[in-house]
Amino acid sequence: MSTPPDFVVELSAEQRKRSRNVGFAxxxxxxxxxxxxxxxxxxxxxxxxxxxxxxxxARPFASVLAIVLVALGAAQLMRGLGRWTNVVLAIATMSFxxxxxxxxxxxxxxxxxxxxxxxxxxxxPITLGAIAGILCERSGVINIAIEGQLLGSAFAGSVVxxxxxxxxxxxxxxxxxxxxxxxxxxxAIKYRVDQVIVGFAINFFALGxxxxxxxxxxxxxxxxxxxxxxxxxxxxxxxxxxxxxTVLFTQTLFVYVSFAVVAVTTWALFRxxxxxxxxxxxxxxxAAGTLGVDVIKLRYRNLLIAGAVAGFGGAWxxxxxxxxxxxxxxxxxxxxxxxxxxxxxWHPVGxxxxxxxFGFSEAIQLKLSNLNTGIPSEFLLMSPYLVTxxxxxxxxxxxxxxxxSGQPYDAQ
Amino acid sequence: xxxISRTTSIxxxxxxxxxxxxxxxxxxVLSDITSLREGDxxxxxxxxxxxxxxxxxxxFGSLRALSNTISSTTPLLLCGIxxxxxxxxxxxxxxxxxxxxxxxxxxLWVGFSMHGPxxxxxxxxxxxxxxxGALFGAxxxxxxxxxxxxxxxxxxxLNNMAAFLVLWLLKTTIFQREGRTDPxxxxxxxxxxxxxxxxxxxxxxxxxxxxxxxxxxxAVIIFWWLLQRSxxxxxxxxxxxxxxxxxYAGMHTKRLMVLAxxxxxxxxxxxxxxxxxxxYGYASQNFxxxxxxxxxxxxxxxxxxxxxxxxxxxxxxxxxxGGRQMQANTDVPIDLIxxxxxxxxxxIAAPLLVKAIWRxxxxxxxxxxxxRGWGA
Numbered sequence: 001m002s003t004p005p006d007f008v009v010e011l012s013a014e015q016r017k018r019s020r021n022v023g024f025a026x027x028x029x030x031x032x033x034x035x036x037x038x039x040x041x042x043x044x045x046x047x048x049x050x051x052x053x054x055x056x057x058a059r060p061f062a063s064v065l066a067i068v069l070v071a072l073g074a075a076q077l078m079r080g081l082g083r084w085t086n087v088v089l090a091i092a093t094m095s096f097x098x099x100x101x102x103x104x105x106x107x108x109x110x111x112x113x114x115x116x117x118x119x120x121x122x123x124x125p126i127t128l129g130a131i132a133g134i135l136c137e138r139s140g141v142i143n144i145a146i147e148g149q150l151l152g153s154a155f156a157g158s159v160v161x162x163x164x165x166x167x168x169x170x171x172x173x174x175x176x177x178x179x180x181x182x183x184x185x186x187x188a189i190k191y192r193v194d195q196v197i198v199g200f201a202i203n204f205f206a207l208g209x210x211x212x213x214x215x216x217x218x219x220x221x222x223x224x225x226x227x228x229x230x231x232x233x234x235x236x237x238x239x240x241x242x243x244x245x246t247v248l249f250t251q252t253l254f255v256y257v258s259f260a261v262v263a264v265t266t267w268a269l270f271r272x273x274x275x276x277x278x279x280x281x282x283x284x285x286x287a288a289g290t291l292g293v294d295v296i297k298l299r300y301r302n303l304l305i306a307g308a309v310a311g312f313g314g315a316w317x318x319x320x321x322x323x324x325x326x327x328x329x330x331x332x333x334x335x336x337x338x339x340x341x342x343x344x345x346w347h348p349v350g351x352x353x354x355x356x357x358f359g360f361s362e363a364i365q366l367k368l369s370n371l372n373t374g375i376p377s378e379f380l381l382m383s384p385y386l387v388t389x390x391x392x393x394x395x396x397x398x399x400x401x402x403x404x405s406g407q408p409y410d411a412q
Numbered sequence: 413x414x415x416i417s418r419t420t421s422i423x424x425x426x427x428x429x430x431x432x433x434x435x436x437x438x439x440x441v442l443s444d445i446t447s448l449r450e451g452d453x454x455x456x457x458x459x460x461x462x463x464x465x466x467x468x469x470x471x472f473g474s475l476r477a478l479s480n481t482i483s484s485t486t487p488l489l490l491c492g493i494x495x496x497x498x499x500x501x502x503x504x505x506x507x508x509x510x511x512x513x514x515x516x517x518x519x520l521w522v523g524f525s526m527h528g529p530x531x532x533x534x535x536x537x538x539x540x541x542x543x544x545g546a547l548f549g550a551x552x553x554x555x556x557x558x559x560x561x562x563x564x565x566x567x568x569x570l571n572n573m574a575a576f577l578v579l580w581l582l583k584t585t586i587f588q589r590e591g592r593t594d595p596x597x598x599x600x601x602x603x604x605x606x607x608x609x610x611x612x613x614x615x616x617x618x619x620x621x622x623x624x625x626x627x628x629x630x631a632v633i634i635f636w637w638l639l640q641r642s643x644x645x646x647x648x649x650x651x652x653x654x655x656x657x658x659x660y661a662g663m664h665t666k667r668l669m670v671l672a673x674x675x676x677x678x679x680x681x682x683x684x685x686x687x688x689x690x691x692y693g694y695a696s697q698n699f700x701x702x703x704x705x706x707x708x709x710x711x712x713x714x715x716x717x718x719x720x721x722x723x724x725x726x727x728x729x730x731x732x733x734g735g736r737q738m739q740a741n742t743d744v745p746i747d748l749i750x751x752x753x754x755x756x757x758x759x760i761a762a763p764l765l766v767k768a769i770w771r772x773x774x775x776x777x778x779x780x781x782x783x784r785g786w787g788a
Contacts, residue, residue: 144564193762196504197712201758204709208750209439215745216443332572339565378580385569392569393561 019076019085025394026073029096033066037103044102045109048243058106065099068092097360104368115360115367116247120255123352123359124320125150125330127258128313129337130344130351131265132177135306137346138269139299140282140404141188144199145180146310147334148206153177153314155210158325159218161227161318169227170315177311178304180206185303189296192408203334211327218325229323230254254312254320258352261309265348278302282402285409295409339388346402354391361387424763425713427770429727432755433464439751440744463744470737471730475610475619477737482609482621483691485729487512489628490683491707492725493635494545494676496716498563500639501672502652507552507567508680509704510574511545515681516688517578518544520587520597520695523688528603537604538627538685545681546674548574553673557666563673571704579697589694597695606690624686628725631679636718638675648672680704702750709757728753 044058072092076085101112129146136143153173161169180202187198218225230252239249248255269275277298280288285295317329336358343357344350361384368380437460442448447456471481491508498505505511519541526533552566581587582595589598609621638645650658651668659665683703688695710728714720735749759766 187758187762187765191762191765197761198758200708200712201754201761204705204750204754204757208747208752208754212439212745212747212751213443215747216743217445221445332568335565335568339569342562342565376580376583378576382573382576385572389555389561389566389569389573392565393555393559 022085022089022394023073023076026069026076026092028073029092030066030069030071030073033062033069033096033099037062037066037099040103040106042107044105044107046101046105046112047109048113053109054112055109056102058102062099062102065095065102069095069099097364101364110367113243113246115363116243117250118363118366119356119359120247121251121320121359122362123355124254124258125313125316125333126337126340126355126358127352128261128309128316129334130340130355131261131348132306132310132313133338133341134265134269134344134346134348134351135278135302135309136184137341137402137405138282139278139302140285140295140402140407140409141184141299141303142195142199142406143184143303143306144196144338145184145202145206145334146337147330147332148199148203149177149180149307149310150314150330150334150337151203151210151328152180152206153311154317154329155213155325156311157315158227158318159224161315162224166227166230166319169319170312173315173319174308174311177309177314178307181303181307181310185300188408189299189303192410195406195408207328210325214325214327225324227318227323229319229321252320254316257312261312262348262352269348279402281409282404285404285407289409299409336384336388339392342401343388343391357387357391358384424766425760427766428756428759431759431766431769432752435755436748436752437464440748459742459744462742463738463748466738466741467731467734469734470741471734475616477733479610479619479621480733480736481726481730482625483729484732485725486622486624486628486690487683487687487703488706488710488728488732489722489725490631490686491680491703492710492714492721493631493718494679494683495707495711496714496718496721497635497638497648497679498672498676499711499716500645500652501648501668502655503553503556503669503672503676504564505549505552505567505673505676505680506564506708507549507570507677507704508683508707509700509702510567510571511548511677511680512684512687512700512704513574513578514548514684515541515543515545515677516684516695516699517581517587518681519685520600520688523600523604524598526604527601530603530607533601533604534606534689537600537689538682541681541685541688542678543681545677545679545684547677549673549675549677549680550670553670556673557669575697578695582695582697587695595697600689600693604689605693606686620691622686622690624690627682627686631682632718632722635679635721639718644668644671680707706753709753713757713760727756 038059040058042058043055044061046054046056048054069092072088072095076088101110104110129150132149133143133146153176156176157169157173159169160172183202184195184198187193188195214225232250232252233256234245235249235256239245241249269278277288277293281293281295281298289295314330318325322329337351337355340351340354340358343354344352365377365380365383368375440460440463441453441456444456444459447453447459470477472478491512494508494511495505519537522533522537522540526536548570551570552561552563555561555566556563579595582597587597589596606622606624608619609623609625610616610619613619639649647658647663647668650661650663651665651672655665658668684700687699692699706728710724711721713724713727714722731749731752735746738744738748739746
């Protein structure tokens, strides 16, 4: 691929340094793959379909992947990859992960398709939480309270869902999401309280209240905490496509809605008047205000929409998976969603990709515990957080947050 | 804080506590489904009185209650100072939990490896805890200084990683207690256990408060000295107030960032040391509990000042101690404490709201922003 002569990108010193670090990281990962992932003989089986297992000799395959990684790293180090950086990042990550899986599966087989299906399902609350975060931050309000919104709405979804059925449960979850957003909005916008502080207070409040009510009400009355969760719905025709059909089109309603939410948010943020105004009040509210945008009103509205999105994401736990609520069932997914916002550079599609990465690292640890790899389970459980850490440290530096995010608006 | 009159500030805090108690009472009554179904409001209101009186008696009602309050306050205070130091330097350290775990494991290792004398072993173990916390705190500091990764994200991730790391360590032969298969550590040698605070009351073995409390008080003094009397503290505050101006004035802002996180981590590490060496005498998987998160509320309540943080820690510690009594005496679960803390926190964070509810006339309060963007 030759660069057109009129398209010369001047890299800053900072970018060059980052590019070098990334290249260096690829080489290191490649060497790790070469040394570790090739030390187990035998065939690795990836179960792709119910009646088809893709078998490949583990050692040579892992070696090839390690060479690919080192080569990519060398290329990055020698000349930088410019606009191919993201593609290369994807290929490099995949090489490493597949190499790891080959190593782990050598001498056995595991359901690759099932793992990917699980990945997509598990990414749902993170995606929706991240979209809620993006809607808030793009409008200039930091939302640390995603965790609390997910938790509160999961509780409401379970209780109302148990009494009235799953659909009213989802509605109640969304209402709780909106309610908690309203608290954030009133405190942050009207009373101009530090947004991080309100967000934390909401997290505390949601955790405390749901734990309290779970011990005091749901434990003695289990009938209020038992809901019939949605079954996966196979989309006609599309679900018949091998592998992809299972991964993307045999899922619960939540997966389809979360994809739709990502698409709609992307379109709305970058193609509509509402989106332009939202981005304006997140970047430079004074200018937007001067030009006649009602900053306060738009912030309120966007926060409430974000609450509904997060609420829907919270309903995923009771209605989309286990059919019940447990204390602290979200287990920090709201904070992972916050990381996805940053990792995804405040862009819905970016957030979706980040959520899929986190979903993958959650799904992988379940599969790997079935394979006997000799890795202590604690390290597998640690992996999603390590991935986040590396990703945030390695790649976030390139992103820039909405400028006014976190600042209260003062019309004067 | 300087510009608000002290009486107003104290009055607002008391009103915030009162408001939180009232909302808490409403929650207790509404969640008493059995009584409400029978229309028995008397029982429901009786539960509120029982719960709140147990809360008070369990925290200050006796010497034993006081001892429990001190026990609960000690780690909260140390972690509160940890978060407050970071706040002063403009950093939001959510990682006190992880730093506490790291510090606790370091001091635990010293605690069971050495065998006295106590006068040497105890200080060494506590310093090891501070070192462990500082090293673990340095990670988000370095990541922020070098790559711009925001500490809110990195510290949360490190908390989770620390939890699993501790779980794994507790199953290794170095740490696991002989003859056990569950993740539980060896016992700290008797010389290394922090002495009881009420050592002079020989017949009261139920008074569990230990001299980790002195460490906490010392930490408050160090924190005060650091902020008010040292150059580094001045630079922290300067960086916290205006990063660009500090950079322009010639301060090594990146180095200060790392240093602030290390000092912050050291305080949290000492909290871990105090828990391991004093409260438990060993380490189990979850010895840090939720203290790191509560510490954020404590630092914010105390507006990151030494005295304010100390008062906030005592308030939270008392709630903790009283909450256990409440759970034992009534059927109100201890989780109510988390609700009360959140409410107090919320009401104090929004003085305008409390003023509006209680119609207090007071000078406009000054609110700072703890958040200055995601960096990068």
